[in-house]
Amino acid sequence: MPKDSTPADVVTLDRYDRQILEILQHHGRINNQELAERIGLSPSPCLRRVRALEDSGLITGYRALVDAKRLGHSLTALLHISMDRHTPERFANFEAKVAALPQVQECLLITGQEADYQLKVVVHDMDDYQNLLLNQITRIEGVTGAHSSFVLRRVLEHRPVPSHPDTPY
Amino acid sequence: MPKDSTPADVVTLDRYDRQILEILQHHGRINNQELAERIGLSPSPCLRRVRALEDSGLITGYRALVDAKRLGHSLTALLHISMDRHTPERFANFEAKVAALPQVQECLLITGQEADYQLKVVVHDMDDYQNLLLNQITRIEGVTGAHSSFVLRRVLEHRPVPSHPDTPY
């Protein structure tokens, strides 16, 4: 019987699982033998734990990271979008249109008076950006405003989600 | 001799490389045999290409994706930070302080009158957020303003960087 009640879908992890998550968030393609060695377990329980973390949905997938600049996408922008009406239809339509644009790396529905969505987009240059903004995004039904910020430098990116509870100051 | 001059570090890829990048950005831990099969090559040239993409720096790494909510981080926020002075020392100090906070998933230096940095942070709840904001971030030297947005829903996340040139409208 559990000593403490936590929401059903929030998991409790021991040190091995935390180490696994930590390492896999940095080195997603590390092999199991090396991973096992690093956490101080033999390969078979280590693999079982990784599979359990995947099956439980805690690890949702693996991604290769790609250097956008080397692919010719030298401009990254944050786009704040406001909508005229906050109806499910408006939102659903916007989201579908935006999902069809390959330049959109991320789309978040956010709070705030200034915007309803934040998009992160990558493009080749300012011309492409202008084109994307004026010919694609602002033409989506219900979009009343768009405010652009450009990413000058990526200070931190893809950092691991803490597997410990938050530090209480 | 190349027919066309492109910036030295921007690469040109054939269809196999593009397929590899596309697939690995979705399934970062796919095995080489499966990958080879999907792109229509035999395993050995496929692996050679993957290694070449890694060695060239086009693939910068691999990451496991973790469900933050399942780890107890139910609140994600975007924090726009403005600084008093735009000196290298101010920036370097801010960036170092922020890098020491495990809740910070991303930190971007951006253009715009409203903010100098955008942080993406994950916390357990609003109390933790308040604590992070008031006791940690706003206390960093030079921070004059902080503006919060909360993520209501992640519409799109971790989308692949397009490996084709931008669609010209």
Next chain:
DNA sequence: CTTTTTTTGGCATATAATTCCAATATCATT
């Protein structure tokens, strides 16, 4: 069309993943 260069496919070998089970450790209870 021929030569040169690059890339591929298949095979042999090395390395890693996976399964199974006995042994060990952990936990709750008395």
Next chain:
DNA sequence: AATGATATTGGAATTATATGCCAAAAAAAG
């Protein structure tokens, strides 16, 4: 502290995958 029940581990055997090599095929250059 001892007991029994449960969960977890480590190692060996097996299966699957990655890696290196080379001859053959393809692509590019002349």
